[in-house]
Amino acid sequence: MKILKKNQISGLRKDLSIYIHIPFCEKICPYCDFNKYSKVDQLIPDFTQSLIKEIRWNSEEFNNSKIVSISLGGGTPSYINNEDLKSVFDSIKNNYYLDDKFEFSIEINPADLDDSKLELYEEIGINRVSVGGQSFDNKILKRLGRNHDSEKLIKSLELLSSSYIDNINLDLIFGVPSQTLIQWEHSLKMFLNFSFPHLSAYLLTFEPKTKFYKDLNQKRIFEPEENEIIDMFNLTLEILNNNDYYQYEISNWAKKGRESIHNLRYWNSENYLGFGPGSSSLINGKRMKNISSLKKYIQLSKNKVSPDGLYSEISTISEEEKMIEYIMLNLRLNKGIEHNDFNQKFNKIFIFKFKEILKELNNNFLVESNSESTFLTNKGKLLSDYIFSKFTEEISL
Numbered sequence: 001m002k003i004l005k006k007n008q009i010s011g012l013r014k015d016l017s018i019y020i021h022i023p024f025c026e027k028i029c030p031y032c033d034f035n036k037y038s039k040v041d042q043l044i045p046d047f048t049q050s051l052i053k054e055i056r057w058n059s060e061e062f063n064n065s066k067i068v069s070i071s072l073g074g075g076t077p078s079y080i081n082n083e084d085l086k087s088v089f090d091s092i093k094n095n096y097y098l099d100d101k102f103e104f105s106i107e108i109n110p111a112d113l114d115d116s117k118l119e120l121y122e123e124i125g126i127n128r129v130s131v132g133g134q135s136f137d138n139k140i141l142k143r144l145g146r147n148h149d150s151e152k153l154i155k156s157l158e159l160l161s162s163s164y165i166d167n168i169n170l171d172l173i174f175g176v177p178s179q180t181l182i183q184w185e186h187s188l189k190m191f192l193n194f195s196f197p198h199l200s201a202y203l204l205t206f207e208p209k210t211k212f213y214k215d216l217n218q219k220r221i222f223e224p225e226e227n228e229i230i231d232m233f234n235l236t237l238e239i240l241n242n243n244d245y246y247q248y249e250i251s252n253w254a255k256k257g258r259e260s261i262h263n264l265r266y267w268n269s270e271n272y273l274g275f276g277p278g279s280s281s282l283i284n285g286k287r288m289k290n291i292s293s294l295k296k297y298i299q300l301s302k303n304k305v306s307p308d309g310l311y312s313e314i315s316t317i318s319e320e321e322k323m324i325e326y327i328m329l330n331l332r333l334n335k336g337i338e339h340n341d342f343n344q345k346f347n348k349i350f351i352f353k354f355k356e357i358l359k360e361l362n363n364n365f366l367v368e369s370n371s372e373s374t375f376l377t378n379k380g381k382l383l384s385d386y387i388f389s390k391f392t393e394e395i396s397l
Ligand code: SF4
Pocket: 024, 025, 027, 028, 029, 032, 033, 034, 036, 074, 075, 076, 109, 132
């Protein structure tokens, strides 16, 4: 394995992250708007070969970079078999330089985890696992259309707890139709029992093209009331703060020093390569997006001989887009927008450029500013889409 040793030539190499999109799921959850497929297992071998080709093609340009994080997402990366996953990892290991401390994370579904998977994860160096648990309440899990129940979730978390991996994240969802505060509190407290270093607590959103969105419009399900959402959010703050987790991003909580390296790099707009259908890459301000269709992705990779053949979009991010993205990504983070950093990056004074918006948002207790930075208040975190739209309007004028 080409692993860099400290004080080797690593200083000459640029840091790079890799995201690998594995779009298969056992069944489709009604709230999910990711690029995912179920009941197409016969395509997995061809997909794996396409992915390996894409990984190799890109290595010609990026084999001088230093890979500081790899994230396997989806879909459900834990759904594919060990041989396929191993061959994908081998293609990275054999074609790129891996930093000796790279973060290697995988998203797993509780229904998939067993000893043999864990053995493989250890063998290939996976050092962070993110579990799509979503809830410890069986009624909520059923409503979310998950293929696991609370018992299965607890078993998989116990298995992880007794394994070599100590960097574990759990995903939980709140704001589910007819979810009660007590159900949410139960899930948060169950999470605490495991003493994991990281929690992602997402507010459910009803995205167009999902079954939940359709059901909502046809009044088959109902969004929780605003005050119920606020209560759940405040309870999350209270329970997690009291247990030494800090909220470093709108939906992400960690013990100090246990933040996700890969996600932080993404939120800080650092360079990353995305492999797999629908994945995006960001390299020095240029964004490339792969074709989303799984079948077309496989077909194209059979015929083409370079990564460009898989792109459905290539764009150089304009100054305006860069500013919008910078503001959105940084406001999501606890530290918020550091005025000096903004001023240097965009050659504009943040507090003057957005004077009117900041006044309105400050007056409504949605953001707070001091001499160094501007960041979301707790109320602002719940209304972040509105806040982002205000900045976007101003920048696009
Ligand atoms: S398992 Fe995850 S990726 Fe798959 S459908 Fe459900 S939420 Fe979406």
